[in-house]
Amino acid sequence: MKINRCQICSSKKIKKIISLGATGLCDTLLTYEETKRKEKSYPLNLVRCHNCQLLQLDFIVDNKELFHLDYPYKSSITKPLVKLLQGTSVYLKKRFKFSKKPLAIDIGSNDGTLLKGFKQMKFQTLGVEPTNISKIANKSGIKTIQKFFSVSTAKYISKRYKKASVITGTNLFAHVDKLNSFMKAIKILLDPKEGVFVTESHYAVDIIEDLQYDSIYHEHLRFYLIKPLIYLMEKHGLKIIDAIRIPNYGGSIRICATLNKNISPNRNVKQLLDLEKKKGFFKTSKYKKFSKDVIKSKNNLLNILRKIKKEGKNIVGIGCPGRSITLLSYCNINRDIIDYIAEQSSSLKLNLFTPNTHIPVLDEENFFENQPEYALILSWHYGKSIMKNLKVKGYKGKFIVPLPFPKII
Secondary structure (H helix, E strand, O other): OOOOOOOOOOOOOOOEEEEEEEOOOOOOOOOOOOHHOOOOHHHHHEEEEEEOOOOOEEEEOOOOHHOOOOOOOOOHHHHHHHHHHHHHHHHHHHOOOOOOOOEEEEOOOOOOOHHHHHHHOOOOOEEEEOOOHHHHHHHHHOOOEEOOOOHHHHHHHHHOOOOOOOOEEOOOOOOOHHHHHHHHHHHHOOOOOOOEEEEEEEHHHHHHOOOOHHOOOOOOEEEHHHHHHHHHHOOOEEEEEEEEOOOOHOOEEEEEEEEOOOOOOOOOHHEEEHHHHOOOOOOOOHHHHHHHHHHHHHHHHHHHHHHHOOOOEEEEOOOOOOHHHHHHOOOOOOOOOOOEEEEOOOOOOOOOOOOOOOOEEEHHHHHHHHHEEEEOOOOHHHHHHHHHHHOOOOOEEEEEEEEEEEEOO
């Protein structure tokens, strides 16, 4: 669905920053048979609202198509991410006071990785996850309802559970297509006195400054600064009382909001707002430079890859995160450039193919048995730990880090 109004403030003052072409969906990989058929592709344009400063896509794909039953992503597959997600509960327990046996609800809870941290902290836990990944969570002891989160789902939960002391939405808050309905559902479940609504999303400051154009894909409808988040929360009767930068996904922002008007915001909120203004994030020139630098980064990466291929060397991709689909598609990196993508043996993406570029995803045992001269780190935001791990496992070749500035290590 093409949109011509801001997703938060409804202003028509939205202007394009960059077009990344038309791509398939990042977590809808293809079978071999499907690579022979005509594929669906959707426009991928980043735009900015000149009123509230929200960065967003101008095309929304239906959530049921994005987060289908066989959605293949599991939070627990990336060890550094597991530690970061479970750090959310540690942070909240230190930051706020809760009553006995508080309830924590995670929206878009995936395989329950985050809620396991709350369970260790003696919280009651409940996950809400629409895909079949919810079955993995339930098997591991994290009670999870397999539904899309909505007002009707919130009413269903409210009849069966007490008010939530914590509601989390990690990397989900940018995915929600019906944002106003989502916020109404949050208010139904959140305890009006001690309840804290916590979101963790890619921070637009990190995306722009680190040229993370690969994090722009159809699941991510919005890329937040603190300014539009304040506007959104106030619109729905909540107040942001804390905001911090966290390293998740290459740079994210965690915000805590409450219905309790007696709780004052800490100084972090104003400091981030001042930082955004100081760094020019409310000016058009900031985004013009970003667009030019993205094109330079793309061309530099292609020059490196083409030079290696001319030398007759092999390149294999490492990791197949959602963001890799944008990188591969925008740069037109296909099987002429990389042989395949290596994933862990527990990945649900094995033996499937990337949309548009049709690169096979294979078990990493192939990578170690027939070592290529170069490994392209597609999960570059966890690059240091991945490269260290591959070396420990016996890889003897070189690494290509694609972003923010392509380089060979």
